[in-house]
Amino acid sequence: HISKLPQVGTTIFTEMSALANKHDAINLSQGFPNFKSDKKLMEYVTQAMHSGYNQYAPMAGNMELRQAIANKFQSLYNSSYQTDTEITVTAGATQAIFTIISAFVKLEDEVIIFRPAYDCYEPAITLHGGKTVSVQLEAPNYLVNWDDVEAKISSKTKMIIINTPHNPTGTLWTKSDMLKLQELTKNTNIIVLSDEVYEHIIFDDEKHQSVCLFSELKMRSFITASFGKTFHNTGWKVGYCCAPEVLMKEFKKVHQFNVFSVNHPMQKGLADYMQTPSHYLELSAFYQQKRDLFLKLIKDSKFKVKPSKGTYFQIVDFSNITDESDVDFAKRLTVDYKLASIPLSGFNENNRDDSVLRFCFAKTDETLEKAAKILCSL
Ligand code: PMP
Ligand code: GLN
Numbered sequence: 001h002i003s004k005l006p007q008v009g010t011t012i013f014t015e016m017s018a019l020a021n022k023h024d025a026i027n028l029s030q031g032f033p034n035f036k037s038d039k040k041l042m043e044y045v046t047q048a049m050h051s052g053y054n055q056y057a058p059m060a061g062n063m064e065l066r067q068a069i070a071n072k073f074q075s076l077y078n079s080s081y082q083t084d085t086e087i088t089v090t091a092g093a094t095q096a097i098f099t100i101i102s103a104f105v106k107l108e109d110e111v112i113i114f115r116p117a118y119d120c121y122e123p124a125i126t127l128h129g130g131k132t133v134s135v136q137l138e139a140p141n142y143l144v145n146w147d148d149v150e151a152k153i154s155s156k157t158k159m160i161i162i163n164t165p166h167n168p169t170g171t172l173w174t175k176s177d178m179l180k181l182q183e184l185t186k187n188t189n190i191i192v193l194s195d196e197v198y199e200h201i202i203f204d205d206e207k208h209q210s211v212c213l214f215s216e217l218k219m220r221s222f223i224t225a226s227f228g229k230t231f232h233n234t235g236w237k238v239g240y241c242c243a244p245e246v247l248m249k250e251f252k253k254v255h256q257f258n259v260f261s262v263n264h265p266m267q268k269g270l271a272d273y274m275q276t277p278s279h280y281l282e283l284s285a286f287y288q289q290k291r292d293l294f295l296k297l298i299k300d301s302k303f304k305v306k307p308s309k310g311t312y313f314q315i316v317d318f319s320n321i322t323d324e325s326d327v328d329f330a331k332r333l334t335v336d337y338k339l340a341s342i343p344l345s346g347f348n349e350n351n352r353d354d355s356v357l358r359f360c361f362a363k364t365d366e367t368l369e370k371a372a373k374i375l376c377s378l
Contacts, residue, residue, distance in 0.1 A: 008123050012346035019331065020340035026371050029330075029340040031167070031312060033362040037232035038279070045269030053268040059256050061089025061240065062267035068274035069225075069240055075277070079212035085245040088255055091262050092237040093197045093226040098124045100193050100222050100241065101159070103254045105130040109158035114144065116347030118167050118195065130158065134349045139317070139356065140306050142169045146180045153184060159191045164209060165198040165310025168347055168358040172202065172309045178209045182217045191247065192217060197226040197239070198311040200283040203291060206309060212242070219244055222251070227270055229312075230280050232362075238266050287312050287361070290368065294361045297372030312362040315344065319355040321378050326353050333357075339374045 016029035066083040073079045081087050090096040097120055105111060107129035113121050115134045122132045133152050137144065164173035194211040202208050211221040222243040228234035273279055291308055304317035322329055326343035334340040344356040361368060
């Protein structure tokens with residue numbers, strides 16, 4: 001057995017995007033915008049290259065960018081993170097997540113995740129000899145059953161991974177969820193990995209419940225974030241993580257040998273762009289307009305829909321349309337109808353299939369209109 005991950009194939013995002021390309025389908029599968037990011041941001045990056053930001057960045061990241069991140073936490077959440085010791089810029093949130101797991105999860109450690117779950121958590125846990133313990137979030141509301149969480153916490157629980165706003169369901173954790181998590185982890189050594197990559201994409205005037213707002217939770221938590229989501233350039237692969245110094249110290253031990261540092265001109269450009277907070281503060285309104293348009297356009301379709309509360313994803317229940325598996329239906333929709341989506345079983349334990357597809361609405365209005373026409377024809 002040479003494989004350390006015998007059960008793992010190619011991610012569903014890669015598969016569905018490849019199928020979309022092959023069949024020239026509208027691609028609402030993998031989560032990325034099909035419009036350009038701000039010209040000003042690109043100019044900042046170009047300027048950074050011309051003014052010499054072309055050698056290794058400091059291991060923890062460009063200092064101006066770390067400062068801009070710290071300022072954001074201060075102004076949005078009244079929460080302080082030290083630039084020298086508590087913030088690290090990473091090659092996207094994916095590298096932050098992998099590195100956090102790598103730095104802490106040992107053989108036989110248990111890590112609790114909430115299903116449906118983003119797909120990069122479990123393989124990293126497995127690679128480090130850990131055991132994934134799943135807590136199922138049930139349709140249609142995907143609320144956390146805290147009794148279930150409590151029952152699954154054991155002396156072996158090393159880490160709990162949470163994600164709000166939640167990919168793929170678009171649900172938000174409430175303040176009471178966060179207080180419950182804080183209470184359950186109090187007086188334990190459990191580390192919380194809080195995947196907050198969609199923190200700036202929240203609808204209907206809801207508030208993002210960051211772990212940093214809860215002092216006891218903050219002490220045991222990593223926050224991971226992604227500029228790809230926030231500034232419409234997923235291909236740049238720049239993100240960051242924050243944590244108290246004792247935790248970040250361990251993170252950096254791995255990070256320095258994993259990537260050492262992240263591409264420098266992008267970091268400098270992002271630092272300059274972050275000086276104008278409206279660049280991220282206006283994102284919720286921007287995406288709420290897209291969510292509302294998409295929902296309005298598919299209102300008369302046969303799909304059962306609960307509006308997404310955050311992220312740029314909308315899930316839909318297709319049980320009124322077909323008995324096919326979600327994978328078969330997603331493939332048929334791509335090949336025969338030229339519209340690609342993500343089947344939710346890819347996020348579930350044992351590929352549990354609830355007849356749900358995920359659509360990404362980070363697309364031009366024109367693309368959403370074309371997609372909706374197809375959905376309404378089913
Ligand atoms: N976590 C979640 C929940 C995500 O949706 C994504 C990206 N789709 C990531 C992490 C990874 O972010 P990045 O692209 O910055 O690596
Ligand atoms: N996060 C993106 C999504 O949920 C995919 C990123 C990837 O392809 N790894 O669609």
